[in-house]
Amino acid sequence: MNPPVANPLQLFGDYLKVTGVAHIDPEPEGDPALIGKRLGLLNGSSWVTLWANYFGRLFLPGVHLVNVGNEAVQMNFMQAHRDGLPTPPQSNIDAFTRYAKDLVELAQVDAVLITCSTMNRAYPQVQAALAPYGVPVAQIDRPMMERAVAHGGRVLVVATHGPTVGSTQALLQETAGAMDRAVTFSGLTVEEAWHRLAVGDVAGHNDALAQAIRSHLAQEATGCVVLAQLSMAVFLLTYPDPASAFGVPVFTSGQCGMEHMRELLTGA
Numbered sequence: 153m154n155p156p157v158a159n160p161l162q163l164f165g166d167y168l169k170v171t172g173v174a175h176i177d178p179e180p181e182g183d184p185a186l187i188g189k190r191l192g193l194l195n196g197s198s199w200v201t202l203w204a205n206y207f208g209r210l211f212l213p214g215v216h217l218v219n220v221g222n223e224a225v226q227m228n229f230m231q232a233h234r235d236g237l238p239t240p241p242q243s244n245i246d247a248f249t250r251y252a253k254d255l256v257e258l259a260q261v262d263a264v265l266i267t268c269s270t271m272n273r274a275y276p277q278v279q280a281a282l283a284p285y286g287v288p289v290a291q292i293d294r295p296m297m298e299r300a301v302a303h304g305g306r307v308l309v310v311a312t313h314g315p316t317v318g319s320t321q322a323l324l325q326e327t328a329g330a331m332d333r334a335v336t337f338s339g340l341t342v343e344e345a346w347h348r349l350a351v352g353d354v355a356g357h358n359d360a361l362a363q364a365i366r367s368h369l370a371q372e373a374t375g376c377v378v379l380a381q382l383s384m385a386v387f388l389l390t391y392p393d394p395a396s397a398f399g400v401p402v403f404t405s406g407q408c409g410m411e412h413m414r415e416l417l418t419g420a
Contacts, residue, residue, distance in 0.1 A: 307336070
């Protein structure tokens, strides 16, 4: 029997360094201002938990990360998108509301972060459901959108997954409205990057995005770029300083969203 990766011992070891195992004590190390805090991560699929934990630990050292979310949610909104139905389906929104309550009632989290771009449409219902508990809810993409609107100029919204596009563009427009600012944007979907990511070719995913961004920037004046999905934040592994590499800021939810949660959890 051939293992799916060349070094399974390394894989399992590295995975557990990022995710850890379930525990009820505070994290043993990290930022003293964050140790003892619990953040509920409301994911659109279970595989993206690795992203939520990696970028959570990177920008929120010391926070106890508690994840929920499964493939069924993603499969359901993918099917709805393929069938031309509203995305996300109401059944997904209802599920997210239940999961959010689980995070509060079972894990006593201090805040909940919706990490899925497609499921950002569930925010009003999740916020209303948690209001009686006094637990704040945030959308991982919102801080990224705020930075893009504040930066000014045309925003290039890049996605790799079709169901995400409508939700992300709607959030950008909602954010601009809340900031009382006008926003213009262009949309770009790079499906090749999604397909490469799906087979574990993270470097290829990043290369496909880079080529698409450079090609677009050569054709249209653009103020900044936003990468629509948390999964796309691995772009930073290849381009840790994207502003230098591309000449304009490239905002990711993995960084912007987690930096916002630091402010929320510390009361900054």
